[in-house]
Amino acid sequence: MTAGVTSWRFANRHECHLFCQPIHVRGHLAPARYPNLLRRYVAAMIDWVIVILLIVLMGRLASYLGRDQGFALFLAAVAVAVYEPFLTAFLFTAGQGVMRFRVRDLKSGARVPLWRVYLRVVVKAVLGVVSFLTLPARADRRAIHDLAAGTLVLEASDAK
Numbered sequence: 001m002t003a004g005v006t007s008w009r010f011a012n013r014h015e016c017h018l019f020c021q022p023i024h025v026r027g028h029l030a031p032a033r034y035p036n037l038l039r040r041y042v043a044a045m046i047d048w049v050i051v052i053l054l055i056v057l058m059g060r061l062a063s064y065l066g067r068d069q070g071f072a073l074f075l076a077a078v079a080v081a082v083y084e085p086f087l088t089a090f091l092f093t094a095g096q097g098v099m100r101f102r103v104r105d106l107k108s109g110a111r112v113p114l115w116r117v118y119l120r121v122v123v124k125a126v127l128g129v130v131s132f133l134t135l136p137a138r139a140d141r142r143a144i145h146d147l148a149a150g151t152l153v154l155e156a157s158d159a160k
Contacts, residue, residue, distance in 0.1 A: 033155045034141035035101040037132060040153065043095030047084060050094050054079040085121050089114045092156075102159035106152045109160050120149035 035043075058075035062068075087093045088103050089112055096102060103120070105112050112120070124131050124145040131144040142152060 033158055035099065035153055035155060036141065037135045039099045039101065040132065040135070040143070043093070043099040043101070046095035046098055047093045051080055051083055054083065085114060085117045088112065088120075089117045100156040101153050102156050103146075103151050103153055104159050106146075106150045109152075109154075111160075112149070112151050116149045116151065120145045120151055123148045 055076040058079055059072040062072035062075055065071075084093055088096070092102055103112055103117070104110065105116075124143070127144055133144070134147070135141050135143050140152060146152060
């Protein structure tokens with residue numbers, strides 16, 4: 001078991017009053033800061049615009065190559081299936097880069113394995129905006145898709 005750090009939810013104990021509870025966090029999470037709902041939403045919108053542009057470009061490419069619509073749909077499906085999972089697992093998406101945060105493994109703080117990123121993306125796609133409802137209620141600002149995949153979203157400066 002890793003050594004943990006107890007930190008307070010508020011700036012000091014005098015602000016806490018009755019409702020302040022110490023939060024026990026793992027060593028790699030202690031100094032971490034978590035992006036808010038607005039920044040995560042804006043990042044998702046940036047990524048969706050890029051995916052839509054990729055779909056349009058794939059359609060144009062198929063047309064330019066003289067291929068039918070089936071080929072264009074195949075290229076579009078590949079773009080959708082690869083963009084977020086691969087970039088999140090190995091680097092970061094454009095939205096994550098612009099908004100300066102990274103997705104990391106909850107237990108180790110390292111990059112997330114590809115299969116868990118796919119799980120995260122599928123849960124996020126199925127639930128849509130509903131997936132983000134837990135963000136304001138949690139100290140670590142984990143969405144439902146983060147809970148399902150065992151991931152944590154950190155500021156880029158705090159990520160390994």
